[in-house]
Amino acid sequence: MSDKKKESGRSSKTGDIQQFKLISVTFKETALDSPSFRASANHLDNQVDNIEKWLDALNASVKRFPKFIKDIQTFTNAFLEHLVPAFLQDGLVDQEYTVEALKSSATELKRFWEATVRAHTVNPYIIEEANAAISPAIKRYRELRAKFESSQAKYDKYLSVYLSSSKTKDPRMIMEDAAQLFKVRKEYLHDSLEMVLHHFQLGNLLDRMLVKLVVSIWKRKKASYEETFADTFVKQWKKINRIKNWSDSHTVMAEKLSEDLRLARAQVEQSTIQSYTPSSNVDDYRVAQINSRSLMEIDETSIEKHGYLFMKTSTSRSTRPVWVRRWAFIKNGVFGSLMLSPSETFVQESDKLGVLLCKVSYAFNEDRRYCFELKTVDTTVIFQTETLWELKSWFKVFENEKTRILNENDADDQFNVASGRYPPLVEEFACTVNTSSDRLLTNTTIVGNSGQIITSSDLSSYINRNEKYFQEYVYYQIPQIRPPFVTETTKSSIIAYSLAAATSIPTALTANVWGSVNWGLYYLHDTLSSKIGDIDQTDYSEGIPSNAEHTESGIIYPKDYPDELVPLDIQMRALFESAVEPGEFCLLSFRCLWSPNSKQELSGRCFATRNHVYFYIHTLGFVSLFKTVMCNFVSVECTEQASYDVLKLYSINNVIKMKLFLDAGNLVKQKLMYLISNKAKKNPEQNEALIRGLLSIERNLQNCETNSLKDRDDTQYPLIPSFKLNDKQTKLKLDFSDESTLYSEHVYNTPPRALFHALLGDNSNTLHILHFLSPQHFIRKPWFKTQQGSLRRDYVVPVSFKGYNMGNVFMKQNIVDSVEDEYYNIVYDMSTFSFKFIFECTFTLQYRIVVANISGKRSKVFFYAKVNILKPLASTICMPIEIVCNHLFYYQAKCLDIRLTESVKEIGLHGKVIKAIYLFGKLSEAKSERPEMNPDACVKINTFTIRVILFKSAFYIVSFILTGINIAGKAMYNFLKSIRMNYVLILLLSLSMIVNLLLVGRSTKNYWIVKRVEKLSRQHILAKPLMLSRALYLKDIEEYVSSSRQLPVNSSSKCFESFKNSSFIMNFNQNVFWEDEYIDEKSREIAKNLRKSYMEMGISRHELLVKLRMLKDAEQELGMAEWKNWLMSEHQKCDYLTSNVISNPNLTDVSPNDSLGTGIQTLLDYCVSCSSELNSYNLL
Structure with a gap:
């Protein structure tokens, strides 16, 4: 998978607030061609159709509106005429009161109806202007959509044909087919990214034009509304005006990010093309060389993998095998798959299998290339990868994950997970594709290894049981956020988080909200792990009190938890999933434009809990999650403006600046300050008390009972104990000069x-x-x-x-x-x-x-x-x-x-x-x-302190002496000056100069002597020490071992003779009777400890003897090696003498009795001895 991302914000000293990562989630999923992308593309296509039909219907309604208004006006006039008929003035009815009441009512009703008609009259030009701007964008989308569908169909066809090729096909032809498929894939990727980019542009255009449409309607009816609905209009007009300001800010923000969007698109396209480029090595297309050993020859260290596999299956219509495309993954010890629903507008899932249950082997019997078999106790499925590298990668990741789980020390939970099978979290998202393998891999009820029954949650029946609550508080309030991905079941997926527990394993819920994985959590966990010191260590289990009530959503909420916060809490869990700490609930949520720096503004939402602050940012497909502890914040400031409220969150090192358009900035500030101050308390309050405090703040602000809350700051929350002064003390004493x-x-x-x-x-x-x-x-x-x-x-x-x-x-x-x-x-x-x-x-x-x-x-x-x-x-x-x-x-x-x-x-x-x-x-x-x-x-x-005192004392004494000399010198000077002895003064000055020069020379000489001594000392200290070593040989050890170990005592005394009979050292092979030898417990314990130390010394001595024996054997081997080497040398000398000297014809006549003959015979005998020694060691 591509990991391209965009970093935003500025770094700080700790890097905890202003630095985060924007992830182009939509581009990532588009490049992967994941089921989430395909489902979202099809769902958004339906949305565009519905929006187009809605705009046409709205335009037609506005055009028919004048006729309806005219009919209503005719009916109203007829009613008002019949309300005060002329015959009532003929005397039966009282003219002063009754008739006057009818006339007044008719007059006011006529004025009211006229104002109502004027308010509901809409100029068709407003709708036509919006249509004129939106229609070209929709037309452009239709063109891109048609091109996308054509490229997608072509790519699917080429891919299916390429993968259906037989293993017997020539590898060179397969390589050519791969190159052709690569060209089709590039075209499909380009068209997909173009369509997604236009999605963003079309969405921004619709937001801008629809807000403009609403504002235009309100502006034209401002006079009518102010006159008739004064109080309601002021409140609603302020809201509409702030939404207009949001639209303007969002437009500017989109323009600033447009260049980043194009760069991210180009980067994703380039990296994806590079990753899918087919191999140019023909050996990579040969299947004859594949075996179990070659499949492991890959440098793959990952323990997680996501990607497409083709699954072999069959349908009820035909017995012939068919190969269907499934998005598979290995993560956190399980293997699972995601797939498109039959309608292709949302994502479903199959069972998840523990990797320890799965046996993966190469399917050499299959006619197709790169197939492998996944086998469990009761299931066998055949999968096919696209390339040889993918096949090796899946095998290696399976092996790596199994090894990780088996080698972890504290892996009991992980081992159990990897050894089980788990159905889909929610029954509505279980796979409904009618194939044999999909039915085999999908169950809503599974019996685990230990006999426990694991079932999928039934969302529909749960909503039906609590239909009233969901209709009032949940269903129509979700989503209040813009999810990273939108499919047909995104709303149902978010609601399902009220039932399903958070998990880090990809599910259909994640796929319909985030994509193939929760991209935000990947980078959020990276951030948290790099600064683990910031993680709050509070015991979150205290956040769920024993008297908590079970609300109509599926989560156990604290008592008095507001129903209005339930949908926001569910959405927070859908976005942050496993990052939400146990025992935490959404206590505050608000929309904002976050300004990480002076050049950027990012749209998002903030969720605040008791211990953490969660930020979700989503702007033009760039998504980011940010989580920080509440302790990082120290203060909040709010500045109210006509267009928006500016909220500043001050942390320890920096500040977060946000614009609030629809949420009351002052209320958000006070609630945040309450939560921040709570964390600073010595004993922070739990969720129930916090909820009551937040509700009290909201009620006080709404009722305007006191103005002090508007200026409330951090000093209102007691953080340390207060201590009252004594009753007798009436003033705060500052002057303690009488004591100190x-x-x-x-x-x-x-x-x-x-x-x-x-x-x-x-x-x-x-x-x-x-x-x-x-x-x-x-x-x-x-x-x-x-x-x-x-x-x-x-x-x-x-x-x-x-x-x-x-x-x-x-x-x-x-x-x-x-x-x-x-x-x-x-x-x-x-x-x-x-x-x-x-x-x-x-x-x-x-x-x-x-x-x-x-x-x-x-x-x-x-x-x-x-x-x-x-x-x-x-x-x-x-x-x-x-x-x-x-x-x-x-x-x-x-x-x-x-x-x-x-x-x-x-x-x-x-x-x-x-x-x-x-x-x-x-x-x-x-x-x-x-x-x-x-x-x-x-x-x-000690002496050091005495030196300090003596130095201080000497300093004052010397200062006193110098002061006396100074006074005496001045008196002498004045005396000599008075008697005008100039010559005497010049003589004295000259003598003084000579003496000073002598003293300076001596001081300089002493200074440089000391300087050289200091330098030599420093060099001696910093010099590298000379390391001495000593060799110890067996002879030395024998001397140490053979030395006597007599105790330095009088061995002839009777007392020592008695000690020798009872000593455990001198009688180590005999039992010791402690009660007989020692009279008191203390002496007995000391003796036992000594015997224990003696036993430990014996064990140590044995270990040393073993090592010494090994060294002795090694020394003997060295001696033998030296002996054999010397024998070989002597043997070579003998060969040389025999062949070159003794065999010389001049020496054949030498008499054996001569000295030369005797020497030759001695030499020959020596050589014979060397040869016999060599033969004994088999060296020849």
């Missing part, structure tokens, strides 16, 4: 609650800067409520510096006072610090952070701190500590300001509180009060 020292005071452009979460949220590390030393890790702990009503948490943090343990810091955080989004008083205590250097100083640190609200939703933050000396008598000697801590507090105040400023920038300008909660976390609260931890943890300040 104020080190900073800053204003931030964000609400206090947002800063509160930035400081103390579960994910915040802002207050880490208040740690006196760097902690090894930060412990996140929940808060607990004290008896006074404040929140508090205690924890101990280990502290170290450069790997040295400094002890533990006991920390206590306490939210003393809190008024929600107004005032927060936070006290941060740190445990004892002990400084000991000649003298000892013990102290604690306390911080106080006060966050207060000021005008304009801004906050002012006060940072207080102080040092508590635990021993008052040591306050004087602890003064250096106070000086150091004083500078530390200033530094921490500066760092806190920097971090809060960065946090404010990160929070942004929209949805500040909710975004702060998402970024920095909520405040986790423990259910029970925690006992106060022991605050005796103490950090002993």
Whole structure:
């Protein structure tokens, strides 16, 4: 299948909102020539016929309308004349009241009828103008349709003839037939895409002209309607005017996407032609070489496949076999097929067979080429592919899917699915084609392996049982969306989702809504898997309460679920299928034009549930599904305009801009804010409570009981606990100068609650800067409520510096006072610090952070701190500590300001509180009060801290000395100046310059010495280490093994003699009686553990000995190899001497008693010895 797509939107930091993929679903299905495409093309042809007849009938009715109006007007005048006859004025009836009542009624009725007649008078020119624009487009469609039908019939004929060729036909002729078929297929593809492209143009033209027709009628009757139906007209005219604005925006949007549409069409056509190009290798058309092994010789790793197969079957009219075309698929462990209905206007399905039930083999007995047999326990069907590559691909995918299911670890459910047989989901969509194989493969009731009965749902009987409910709430409200594909049964398919469970396996329901597969889910799952961290981990099973009611649709909805949302929920499930999480229901839905960037607008619909937001986009055949968690959004803004409402959804990183034409933007905004705020709560509400809240918002807005809802923002929904102040306290205290020292005071452009979460949220590390030393890790702990009503948490943090343990810091955080989004008083205590250097100083640190609200939703933050000396008598000697801590507090105040400023920038300008909660976390609260931890943890300040203090002290001493020298120098200068000793000053200046030059030279020399030492040290540290290795041989091991293992104890003592008799180490082959040897349980357990360790050491020693024996054998083999190699070398030397030296005629007369003869004989004996050794090893 072709996977061409168009990406739209702009990427963001996380890529979760603005980036999505537009899929040209119609072009894809057209290129595949799928059953969905053929059914949709035939159904839309019927629709064009009906629209043409409707326009003709409408035109004829308008032309006959004046005659009907004239007849009504004549009847009305006659009635009004008879209402006040002249004889009533002759005295029997009261003239002042009764006759006056009749006259008044006649006058008003005449005026009313005249206004009604004027309102219903339609100018035929309006209809004629619409017909003049639509008729040429329909005529052009007729031409394209005729061409398409001709190409389709020709292609079907050529394909049937090509596949019916016998296996004995010459492969070269088959290759020529394939080339001819390819030409016909290209023509058919081109005509199909042309017709589909014209479908889009014709649909846009009809939308534009029909909206224009309605607007023209309303404009011409505006005066009449305003005069007679003032209230109703204003509401309806606003609606019609907004639809006109939608039509204008949709026209502009279509013009901008027209170029993309043409490019997508060309791309799909080109890629399809390339994929269907026949092979030019004649061997690919030879069937004699096909066997079970060659069928697996293909590089195919896919576990899913879709495509056409020809199925061998027969009909009741003839016993001759016929071959019918079926769309087959393998997906998620099952094999199934889709086919056109007998009317060829919708898609049906057969049973789905588990791949583990299917045995696939090559059908070598068939006369046709590329056939294979699919066999189950009770079914055998013959299928044919178009090419050899397709045949191999089907075989390989079957094998890959079986292997995947059998090899998966957690595949129980998948194994069960792949081992069963399943009927069509809905009985109305089961195959009704009357052939033997179709009847064999289609059942509405199946008995499973475990005996359970699986039946198809009966949609017709279900609707009949609940006819009243469906007529009122469901049937005429579906579809409220534009599905990706439209067939004759698209409406019934969508309604069937109220009965059938969602599945990722293609079904007839999917085929009549989406096509051969749900294309949107393919790319939606890709998006979700790439950002799995965004998936909400809420337990969705809580979304279905135990007291849920069963409504007249087939889904169990929560209590008080609005009937108006039922059809929208069903349509959401039809579009998103298995992507809809369990326990989720559509709580809000609205139509929109989505603007992913400044150049594009895309038509679609949004569905909001408790945990997710689902977007469905469909524009000119480009379709996309988008799903994101509700937690991604932080705020919603709505701007009402005369033409449309602008809705802006702010996420953590970007914004979605939408235009709403028919849905009330303010109502949508408030409902979305309610759902967003619910997710930000500590304990989010479930579906039932959310439904009641949404209905309350709608009622309040409709009744206009309060104006506060119009300005409602995110601060109306409590997100953290509120703590009341003590009754005695009447003011919010900001000045704590009597208790601590104020080190900073800053204003931030964000609400206090947002800063509160930035400081103390579960994910915040802002207050880490208040740690006196760097902690090894930060412990996140929940808060607990004290008896006074404040929140508090205690924890101990280990502290170290450069790997040295400094002890533990006991920390206590306490939210003393809190008024929600107004005032927060936070006290941060740190445990004892002990400084000991000649003298000892013990102290604690306390911080106080006060966050207060000021005008304009801004906050002012006060940072207080102080040092508590635990021993008052040591306050004087602890003064250096106070000086150091004083500078530390200033530094921490500066760092806190920097971090809060960065946090404010990160929070942004929209949805500040909710975004702060998402970024920095909520405040986790423990259910029970925690006992106060022991605050005796103490950090002993080591040499490093002493160095810091000494450096600070030395700094102040040097500063004091330099200040004194400066004062003395100035006094001396003034004195010398007063006595005018110029020469003395010049001499002193010269001496000073010389001394300075000497000092500078010495300092420079020392600097470069240190620089070189530093460079050498760095090179030594960064240099690659020299790796040493040691070889260990068998002789060394024997020495280690043979070494004695005497215990270093007095072996002659009686105590040790008794130990030797009972020791399990020295008596390892004897049983140990633990109760007799050890008196207490603790010693007995220790002895058992020692024996266990001893046994483990023995096992390890055995494993090592096995490895050593293997190494010994390998070493012996090496020795033998060396010996044999050396023997071969010696043997070659002997051969050379024998053939070239000893056989020399000059040496034949040599006497054996000579030294030369003796040497030759010795050499010959040596060579004989080498030969015998070689013969013993069979080396020759």
